[in-house]
Each structure stands twice: as C-alpha cells, then as structure tokens.
Amino acid sequence: MDLQIKGKKALMAGGSAGMGRATAERLAEAGVELYISARREARLKQAAQEISERYHIAVTPIVADSSTESGREALFAACPDPDILGITIKPPAPNGDFLKVTPEMWRDSIETTLLGPIEIMRHYIPVMKDKGWGRIVNIATFSAKNPMIWRLMSGPARSALINYTASVSREVARFGVNINNLLPGMFQTEGMSESLEPYADAFGLEPNEEVVFTHFLENNKIPAGFLAEADDLAPMAALLCSPLSRFIVGQNIVIDGGQHHSLF
Numbered sequence: 089m090d091l092q093i094k095g096k097k098a099l100m101a102g103g104s105a106g107m108g109r110a111t112a113e114r115l116a117e118a119g120v121e122l123y124i125s126a127r128r129e130a131r132l133k134q135a136a137q138e139i140s141e142r143y144h145i146a147v148t149p150i151v152a153d154s155s156t157e158s159g160r161e162a163l164f165a166a167c168p169d170p171d172i173l174g175i176t177i178k179p180p181a182p183n184g185d186f187l188k189v190t191p192e193m194w195r196d197s198i199e200t201t202l203l204g205p206i207e208i209m210r211h212y213i214p215v216m217k218d219k220g221w222g223r224i225v226n227i228a229t230f231s232a233k234n235p236m237i238w239r240l241m242s243g244p245a246r247s248a249l250i251n252y253t254a255s256v257s258r259e260v261a262r263f264g265v266n267i268n269n270l271l272p273g274m275f276q277t278e279g280m281s282e283s284l285e286p287y288a289d290a291f292g293l294e295p296n297e298e299v300v301f302t303h304f305l306e307n308n309k310i311p312a313g314f315l316a317e318a319d320d321l322a323p324m325a326a327l328l329c330s331p332l333s334r335f336i337v338g339q340n341i342v343i344d345g346g347q348h349h350s351l352f
C-alpha cells in the first residue's frame with residue numbers, strides 16, 4: 089500500500105527506541121524526510137544513522153527532552169514545520185503502594201506524560217493549520233482506558249491526554265489536521281526492559297526477566313497469547329500519519345492483543 093507521504097517532513101518525538109523507533113522506520117520506508125528526537129544522544133545518533141542507511145533518506149537526530157520547556161524549544165528550533173508528528177514520552181516508573189504516591193510524583197507524571205505532548209501539539213497545530221494539512225499521533229498507553237493500580241503514574245495523566253485530544257482533534261479536523269492516539273498494551277521494548285526493576289520492586293519480586301514476565305502474564309490475560317514487538321504497532325501509526333486516514337479523527341486505538349476487554 090502506498091501511504092502517499094513520500095517527501096513529507098515527519099518528526100517522531102521519542103524515536104530512538106521502542107515503538108517510536110519502529111514508527112520512525114515505517115515512515116522512513118514510505119520515503120519521508122525524517123527527524124527523530126530523544127534524550128540520550130548516543131542511542132539517538134546511532135538510530136538516525138541506521139535508519140538513514142537502511143532506507144536511503146535524510147534523518148536528523150535532535151537531542152531534546154520533550155518533558156521540559158528547554159527540550160521542547162530545542163525540538164521546535166531543529167524541526168520548525170513538520171507535516172507529520174508522532175509523540176511518545178516515557179512516564180515515571182511503576183508505583184508501589186498507592187498510599188505512598190506523593191503530590192511530587194503526580195506532578196512529575198503530569199509534566200511528562202500530559203504537559204509534554206500537549207505543549208508539543210499546541211506548538212505545531214498552528215503550523216499544520218497554516219499548511220492546510222497535518223497528522224499527529226500520540227503513542228500513549230492502554231492504561232488510559234484500562235486502569236492498573238501499579239500504573240498510576242502513567243494511566244491517569246494519559247486519560248487526561250486522550251480527553252484533551254478528543255476535544256482538540258474535533259476543533260482542528262476541518263483544517264486538514266487529524267489527531268489520533270494509539271494505546272499500546274504490553275510490548276517487549278527497550279523501555280519495558282528498563283521497567284523490569286521498578287515493576288519487580290512494586291510487587292516485591294526478584295528483578296529478573298523470567299520472574300517478572302511470569303508474574304505479569306499470570307496477572308494479565310492477553311488473549312493473543314504473547315507480548316508484542318514494537319512493529320506490532322508501527323504500521324497502524326504510519327497509516328494514521330498518512331492522507332489515507334483523512335476520516336479518522338480523535339480516535340483511541342487500543343493495540344493490546346485483546347487484553348482490555350470492552351466494546352469500544
């Protein structure tokens with residue numbers, strides 16, 4: 089399928105690893121001019137080089153923390169006018185006892201997973217409106233719809249994010265700017281590996297991969313029967329970044345192997 093985005097300028101904020109990188113690769117495959125950002129420079133630069141060599145396109149790495157004002161300024165300066173914008177930001181680590189979640193932890197969660205994406209969208213939406221076309225895809229989390237007691241630092245702020253995008257997407261769709269959210273379930277990514285220890289901590293487990301995955305799968309039924317890979321999400325992200333998605337507005341698409349059990 090031709091995604092019809094060859095030559096468009098695409099920014100994947102959070103594009104050096106996991107689902108962000110997989111999405112960046114699908115966009116690269118479709119021939120965009122690509123910008124990817126992340127906080128850690130070495131991995132980011134390596135990802136940019138690998139993607140550029142693999143798909144023979146220009147890839148510009150931008151070292152920037154999307155959760156801070158100065159980081160976002162760096163992003164906006166390096167990529168002022170994308171047609172396509174993907175955003176993903178790592179939330180704070182899984183929490184333990186909910187009674188020990190402090191206001192400071194809530195502020196951190198809101199700064200990163202809610203204000204980060206909102207401020208990036210608020211900056212780029214007028215740019216896209218002026219061009220008369222744009223696509224925005226947030227890679228958030230299915231815990232926005234599927235509350236989990238150990239994911240208080242991720243789910244609630246993302247519930248607010250999808251509430252925000254539900255309104256804003258309907259406000260800007262008539263200008264050719266479509267915003268949608270992808271809500272992933274459990275994916276085996278670099279980010280998941282980094283969360284093993286905090287997850288083990290939260291449940292008083294040994295911090296080893298087998299123990300943690302066994303505990304997770306025993307407590308979370310995934311009808312598909314496996315943990316996903318980053319590219320189980322990326323094709324859907326790329327489709328939402330294309331003109332082919334012109335009638336898809338303000339949607340929240342859960343990609344979780346059927347784990348979240350609901351009609352909508």
Ligand SMILES: NC(=O)c1ccc[n+]([C@@H]2O[C@H](COP(=O)([O-])OP(=O)(O)OC[C@H]3O[C@@H](n4cnc5c(N)ncnc54)[C@H](OP(=O)(O)O)[C@@H]3O)[C@@H](O)[C@H]2O)c1
Nearest residue numbers: 102104105106107126127128153154178229274275277279
């Ligand atoms: N993996 C799962 O099972 C799972 C489940 C539910 C929801 N999610 C959500 O899905 C999203 C992607 O997860 P993932 O597992 O693909 O993560 P990942 O493997 O850690 O990749 C995240 C990417 O975003 C970058 N990034 C993170 N925070 C950033 C920030 N503040 N500013 C700029 N770049 C940032 C990372 O690079 P740097 O770290 O160098 O910045 C990396 O390139 C996250 O929002 C996560 O909460 C994941």
